Amino acid sequence: MSDEMDDVLNEFIVESYESLDDLDRELVTLEQNANPDSLAGVFRAVHTIKGTSGFFGFNKLEAVTHVGENLLSKLRDGETEVDRPITSALLSMVDAVRDMIDSIQSDGVEGTGNYDALISELEQLESGEAPTADTDASSSVDIETVLDAAGDISDVVAEADIAESTETIDVEILDPESLAADTAETVDNAPTAAATGHVANESIRVDVGLLDDLMNLVGELVLARNQIIQYTGTNPDATFSATSQRLNLITTELQEGVMRTRMQPIENVWNKFPRIVRDLSIACGKQADLAMEGKHTELDKTLLEAIKDPLTHLVRNSVDHGLETPEARLAKGKPAGGTVALRAFHEGGQVIIEISDDGAGIDPAVIRRKAVEKGLLTKEEAAGRNDREIINVIFQPGFSTAAEVTNISGRGVGMDVVRTNIESIGGSVDIASTHGLGTTVRVKIPLTLAIIPALVVACDEERFAIPQVSLLELVRIDGHDPQSSIEYVHGAPVYRLRGRLLPVVYLHEVFGEAPPEHSDGINIVVLEADNREFGLVVDEISDTAEIVVKPLGRVLKQVSAFAGATIMGDGRVALILDVMGIAEHIGMTSTGAGKQHGDEDGEENTAGDLRRLLMFRLGDRRLALLLEMVARLEEFTTDQIEVTSTGRVVQYRDEILNLVFLSDELGIPSTRPEDAPVQVVVYTDGDRSVGVVVDDIFDIVEQRFDIQHGSAAAGMLGSAVIQDRVTDILDIEGLLRLALPALFAEEAA
Amino acid sequence: MNNVDDPRFCTFYLGDLFLGISVTCVQEVIRYQERTRVPLVSDVIHGLINLRGEIVTTVDLRHRLELEPRQPDDHEPINVVVRHDDGVVSLLVDEIGDVFEVTDEDFEPLPPTLSGVYRDFVRGIYKLDRKLLLILDTDRLLDLPNVSNVPGLEPTDTPNIPHVTPITEVVHS
Numbered sequence: 002m003s004d005e006m007d008d009v010l011n012e013f014i015v016e017s018y019e020s021l022d023d024l025d026r027e028l029v030t031l032e033q034n035a036n037p038d039s040l041a042g043v044f045r046a047v048h049t050i051k052g053t054s055g056f057f058g059f060n061k062l063e064a065v066t067h068v069g070e071n072l073l074s075k076l077r078d079g080e081t082e083v084d085r086p087i088t089s090a091l092l093s094m095v096d097a098v099r100d101m102i103d104s105i106q107s108d109g110v111e112g113t114g115n116y117d118a119l120i121s122e123l124e125q126l127e128s129g130e131a132p133t134a135d136t137d138a139s140s141s142v143d144i145e146t147v148l149d150a151a152g153d154i155s156d157v158v159a160e161a162d163i164a165e166s167t168e169t170i171d172v173e174i175l176d177p178e179s180l181a182a183d184t185a186e187t188v189d190n191a192p193t194a195a196a197t198g199h200v201a202n203e204s205i206r207v208d209v210g211l212l213d214d215l216m217n218l219v220g221e222l223v224l225a226r227n228q229i230i231q232y233t234g235t236n237p238d239a240t241f242s243a244t245s246q247r248l249n250l251i252t253t254e255l256q257e258g259v260m261r262t263r264m265q266p267i268e269n270v271w272n273k274f275p276r277i278v279r280d281l282s283i284a285c286g287k288q289a290d291l292a293m294e295g296k297h298t299e300l301d302k303t304l305l306e307a308i309k310d311p312l313t314h315l316v317r318n319s320v321d322h323g324l325e326t327p328e329a330r331l332a333k334g335k336p337a338g339g340t341v342a343l344r345a346f347h348e349g350g351q352v353i354i355e356i357s358d359d360g361a362g363i364d365p366a367v368i369r370r371k372a373v374e375k376g377l378l379t380k381e382e383a384a385g386r387n388d389r390e391i392i393n394v395i396f397q398p399g400f401s402t403a404a405e406v407t408n409i410s411g412r413g414v415g416m417d418v419v420r421t422n423i424e425s426i427g428g429s430v431d432i433a434s435t436h437g438l439g440t441t442v443r444v445k446i447p448l449t450l451a452i453i454p455a456l457v458v459a460c461d462e463e464r465f466a467i468p469q470v471s472l473l474e475l476v477r478i479d480g481h482d483p484q485s486s487i488e489y490v491h492g493a494p495v496y497r498l499r500g501r502l503l504p505v506v507y508l509h510e511v512f513g514e515a516p517p518e519h520s521d522g523i524n525i526v527v528l529e530a531d532n533r534e535f536g537l538v539v540d541e542i543s544d545t546a547e548i549v550v551k552p553l554g555r556v557l558k559q560v561s562a563f564a565g566a567t568i569m570g571d572g573r574v575a576l577i578l579d580v581m582g583i584a585e586h587i588g589m590t591s592t593g594a595g596k597q598h599g600d601e602d603g604e605e606n607t608a609g610d611l612r613r614l615l616m617f618r619l620g621d622r623r624l625a626l627l628l629e630m631v632a633r634l635e636e637f638t639t640d641q642i643e644v645t646s647t648g649r650v651v652q653y654r655d656e657i658l659n660l661v662f663l664s665d666e667l668g669i670p671s672t673r674p675e676d677a678p679v680q681v682v683v684y685t686d687g688d689r690s691v692g693v694v695v696d697d698i699f700d701i702v703e704q705r706f707d708i709q710h711g712s713a714a715a716g717m718l719g720s721a722v723i724q725d726r727v728t729d730i731l732d733i734e735g736l737l738r739l740a741l742p743a744l745f746a747e748e749a750a
Numbered sequence: 751m752n753n754v755d756d757p758r759f760c761t762f763y764l765g766d767l768f769l770g771i772s773v774t775c776v777q778e779v780i781r782y783q784e785r786t787r788v789p790l791v792s793d794v795i796h797g798l799i800n801l802r803g804e805i806v807t808t809v810d811l812r813h814r815l816e817l818e819p820r821q822p823d824d825h826e827p828i829n830v831v832v833r834h835d836d837g838v839v840s841l842l843v844d845e846i847g848d849v850f851e852v853t854d855e856d857f858e859p860l861p862p863t864l865s866g867v868y869r870d871f872v873r874g875i876y877k878l879d880r881k882l883l884l885i886l887d888t889d890r891l892l893d894l895p896n897v898s899n900v901p902g903l904e905p906t907d908t909p910n911i912p913h914v915t916p917i918t919e920v921v922h923s
Binding site: 551552 | 784785786787788789790791795797798799800803804805806807836837839892894
């Protein structure tokens with residue numbers, strides 16, 4: 002076959018794939034709601050494939066599409082109603098066509114598949130008979146007739162001058178064969194046809210690799226532009242200044258244009274979901290509707306490709322695991338048909354995709370048990386986590402709760418792959434579920450486009466770029482004593498911004514350095530992360546700039562405070578701050594302690610489980626311990642304390658009780674008077690007891706809370722807001738293992 | 751990366767040490783560049799430099815090999831830019847030497863008396879005329895699993911799962 006023919010064939014393959022994707026979606030829509038426009042579209046798509054396959058001499062393909070087309074023409078003319086068997090048969094036809102096109106693409110031939118049964122089924126449906134499994138004699142004859150007819154056509158077409166293949170194609174598309182219904186009529190009947198044709202004429206196919214190259218070049222151009230702009234400032238030449246101004250504008254426009262070429266609506270991925278949900282719900286004996294919201298949300302093509310498989314998996318999971326059978330749903334007072342809802346929207350510079358179902362939800366107790374059974378967690382760990390954390394365990398490798406393995410899911414390889422895939426593009430996935438009411442999986446995908454607008458700030462003589470998507474406003478506090486406008490709530494700095502308390506954090510402190518004591522003004526960059534605001538205090542606010550995000554090496558990727566780096570106008574490197582990473586670090590995210598706005602009270606703080614905590618003080622710190630870890634509370638006088646080779650001990654219930662002084666272990670100076678009695682929390686594990694010496698036990702509280710693990714130091718589970726105050730939660734087991742390794746080593750041995 | 755077939759080594763000095771890495775992994779040698787410091791990481795990471803539009807991490811080899819830190823009045827160090835599995839990394843050395851071609855006969859494995867970081871990073875020794883050339887294993891040298899020096903800002907792959915201390919795992923296994 003000549004190169005020209007190869008091109009034409011390739012075009013046929015690409016177009017057919019597109020039509021097939023549309024067909025899947027349209028056919029499912031038809032089943033629910035037959036409308037003439039969709040029918041005409043489906044008919045036209047099948048007709049085009051049939052016609053072109055005839056031209057190329059793909060007889061089997063033509064035979065299959067031919068009977069499909071006949072059935073569709075009956076439907077279009079209203080002679081037959083669309084029902085489930087018809088839709089299923091038509092979808093099977095689409096699959097058969099896809100198989101053949103796959104084969105044509107890889108080997109150039111239709112493949113060895115036998116579609117006689119499918120053809121006879123379609124024919125029977127067309128003639129209004131119920132399809133039977135056996136192919137009877139008469140339909141066999143029919144197939145042969147069809148095949149003969151198909152052969153004739155290909156002969157006819159083959160006679161056309163192949164050298165003038167372009168023309169041949171035109172003829173082929175515009176001039177319908179006599180076997181089919183009148184295409185001209187179809188076009189007339191379908192108002193969308195003209196529009197579709199128009200779009201097709203206005204667009205061309207471009208290799209994605211080429212777009213990637215263009216994008217990189219534009220990135221470099223932006224950097225060069227920035228350098229020239231910087232140079233313009235020092236050069237008084239008017240012509241040069243005007244030219245660089247023009248260069249600036251053109252570069253910006255070019256950049257926007259190239260970026261747009263890469264954006265595609267998420268619809269492109271969602272398109273195949275109606276078919277998946279339909280097939281799957283039938284296979285599982287369930288009823289499921291698919292609702293989609295925000296399908297025009299645009300995403301970079303690369304990201305779109307990357308989320309395709311994870312999303313498909315999540316949707317399948319929703320139907321297979323999430324939704325109950327109609328009987329079970331009715332028994333629970335829910336409508337028989339379940340709903341799987343997809344939602345996509347922009348939030349805080351990220352694209353959020355939610356996949357939710359109104360199914361059975363996840364029972365945290367089951368997950369706890371399974372996690373322990375599978376050895377993913379120890380009993381204590383499982384008990385120490387709240388429901389939300391436990392549910393997220395399903396993302397761990399080797400976890401599956403499906404009672405039995407189906408061919409759809411349940412082999413325990415799914416969710417961890419989903420998470421890995423999403424994290425590989427810098428996204429995150431989180432699951433929330435209410436037992437009995439449904440599950441929502443929230444996928445966050447960064448809009449990491451190569452070029453972003455950013456604010457350049459300085460701290461400690463280094464420049465940092467803050468992506469503008471997270472930026473809300475800039476505040477500068479001038480005056481005689483600017484530091485006095487920063488107030489402290491239990492050691493946490495806050496600033497009154499229009500009557501609201503804005504938590505602030507010094508960038509110096511984020512970097513583990515002391516903030517400057519004297520300054521003639523305070524610059525606060527008000528940022529938003531995960532729907533919460535906070536102020537970042539920096540030394541200086543320089544400028545805004547378009548920056549090109551360059552990745553950091555693997556070694557530095559670990560530091561979550563940085564999203565990447567960029568090259569500034571002067572050629573030096575500046576780090577890009579990751580606002581989410583910083584917010585997480587300072588406990589500002591939604592899974593964190595809450596209370597950032599001071600507008601919640603204890604009753605509203607319903608996140609997490611109801612847990613009982615023993616509250617105690619150590620120096621100026623408030624600490625807490627899960628009450629289930631506490632065996633007894635005791636008080637000893639200092640003269641009861643004796644010293645042995647393993648440290649300080651007391652005699653207690655005819656045994657020697659090792660004492661662990663928490664102030665020593667955590668490095669927090671104790672404020673207990675030298676010879677006052679010591680307060681001891683007795684921790685028991687098996688037949689071994691240890692006394693933990695604290696300053697002052699003051700309360701036992703029962704409260705819901707979420708532990709913020711991000712900032713956990715050794716010996717700490719993390720922090721949480723208890724009684725409206727940030728409190729460190731002690732990991733007593735971990736702490737004791739560190740403090741008394743000898744004691745625990747015995748057990749390990 | 752460590753191409754054993756190429757007998758040529760790019761050599762450099764670090765204090766009293768005469769060190770070499772295979773020429774196959776050296777991309778170029780450039781003079782010292784003004785660096786951008788990276789907060790929150792250990793001093794092993796000297797900073798970031800702009801190498802023709804690419805952002806390159808520089809590793810302070812003195813720090814990596816636990817030598818004395820560079821003094822302010824020492825002359826400027828040199829960047830040896832090496833290609834690595836994860837991209838390009840620059841090694842900061844005191845002074846650059848020649849490219850040496852060595853023979854297998856001169857090779858000696860590491861004397862057992864050598865300890866500490868040398869045991870980890872030195873692949874072997876070539877006996878040259880008057881001095882000994884220590885061959886560095888760049889893969890190990892650049893395997894910096896955790897450079898973050900602030901516990902709270904370590905990677906949080908599993909943000910909702912509490913940190914499990916390794917000791918706990920040992921006890922329960």
